[in-house]
Amino acid sequence: MKDFPLDNFHGFGLAAPLNAALAELGYRRPTPIQAQAIPALMKGRDLIGIAQTGTGKTAAFALPILHKLAADRRPAPKGGARVLVLAPTRELASQIAESFRDLSGALSLKIAVVFGGVPHGAQIRALGQGLDVLVATPGRLIDHLDARVAHLGAVEFLVLDEVDQMLDLGFIKPIRRIVRELPTRRQNLFFSATMPANIRALAGELLSDPIEVAVTPAAKTADRVEHSVVFVDATKKRDMLVELFNDATMSRVLVFTRTKRGADRVAKALDEAGVDATAIHGNKSQGQRERALGAFRGGKTRALVATDIAARGIDIDSVTHVVNFELPEVAEAYVHRIGRTARAGNGGRAISLCDHEERDLLRAIERLTRHNLPKIDRRGAAGPKPAPTEGRAAVRAPAQVVQRPHHSPHRDARSVGKPAPRPHAGQRQRFRPTRRVER
Ligand code: AMP
DSSP states (O other): OOSOSOSSSGGGOOOHHHHHHHHHHTOOSOOHHHHHHHHHHHTTOOEEEEOOTTSSHHHHHHHHHHHHHHHTOOOOOTTSEEEEEEOSSHHHHHHHHHHHHHHHGGGOOOEEEEOSSSOSHHHHHHHHHOEEEEEEOHHHHHHHHHTTOOOOTTOOEEEEOSHHHHHHTTOHHHHHHHHHTSOSSOEEEEEESOOOHHHHHHHHHHOSSOEEEEOOOHHHHHHTEEEEEEEOOGGGHHHHHHHHTTSTTOOSEEEEOSSHHHHHHHHHHHHHTTOOEEEEOTTSOHHHHHHHHHHHHTTSOSEEEEOHHHHTTOOOSOOOEEEESSOOSSHHHHHHHHGGGSGGGOOEEEEEEEOGGGHHHHHHHHHHHTOOOOEEEOSOTTOSSOOTTHHHHHHHSOOOOOOOOTTOOSOOSTTTTSOOOOOOTTOOOOOOOOSSOOO
């Protein structure tokens, strides 16, 4: 599976300010849709992207467009824009504009959003000054077209985002009306989470010889897996991992770490605790990798500790559990990792050790998979606010176990100490950590 053909953004040849902005944002690796879409878009192709929010699709279309704007600087057209992005809702439109701003970094482009429910004045002024990027919901843009304060004759790039939702909201006529105002020579980007016949027909009408890129809906893979997240202090992760292996059903476990050295250290810690484990990563020779894989396949080692890159292309059936010793930087990698324990339509189990620093990564995973992952709190009793004694308290006090209901809104572990809600009906809890970390 070629989910991560590129390990970083440098291979795309993006303009320097964009690479600087990516570094600033902390985007290290392209997500699958970025890896697939950006090269084709840089070549000027039209594109159909079948992808949901959370896959990194905004950067997938914004980066190549921004690159082209940077390579061909010209004055922003008065009353119009060089790039038109249509989106179904004001929230999405605002988010897209925000992403364009973040990703454009030092290019200092003129970017504005136009949506309904707010006064027209500021939008008309922004249009009047001329824009590089205009992100709009179709209804309000039509108002501005009718009032002749918007002109779309200078549009070079058209992006239609979440087309299925736009059609659900009855925007088909406004879209057609808007497209009639555009120059015929333009690059078209068309994104939809689903591609039923009517949407494909619309794409056929608007696009010219598009390439098609689809990313597996994360939610589908995530549905097949029983997840749990264990909140744990970073310094306690190794003990926690060893404790997990008290569960005899964890017989063939893939443990993921972020770094090669981390993989070595974790494998060593497991070995020392009596759990047979080996690490595989890019610094290992081919022979070492093959021996490690052979031992794991043959059941001689219970744990294979790997980095994302090393685990690519490994084909091992019946992995009982995936343990994320560290959460991945890119949410898609979570789906890729857990896919290892849910092969060929089977279910599997995924346990993620999450420390305080990783909360944002966890939230990104929950957004992407559309799952509120069940959480167990195994940190010290001092709670998330860093109390000066937290480190010591964490060692002394018995850890509390808090099981959150599956459908609770995004929450962190602030309810430590409150009675644990009952698990959601039907939510089996195979992993029940004991109350103390065994030392
Ligand atoms: P989107 O699908 O465009 O809504 O993006 C989902 C989230 O992923 C947003 O919060 C982005 O900031 C983030 N994101 C997009 N691409 C990357 C990347 N390559 N690395 C890390 N985060 C990313």
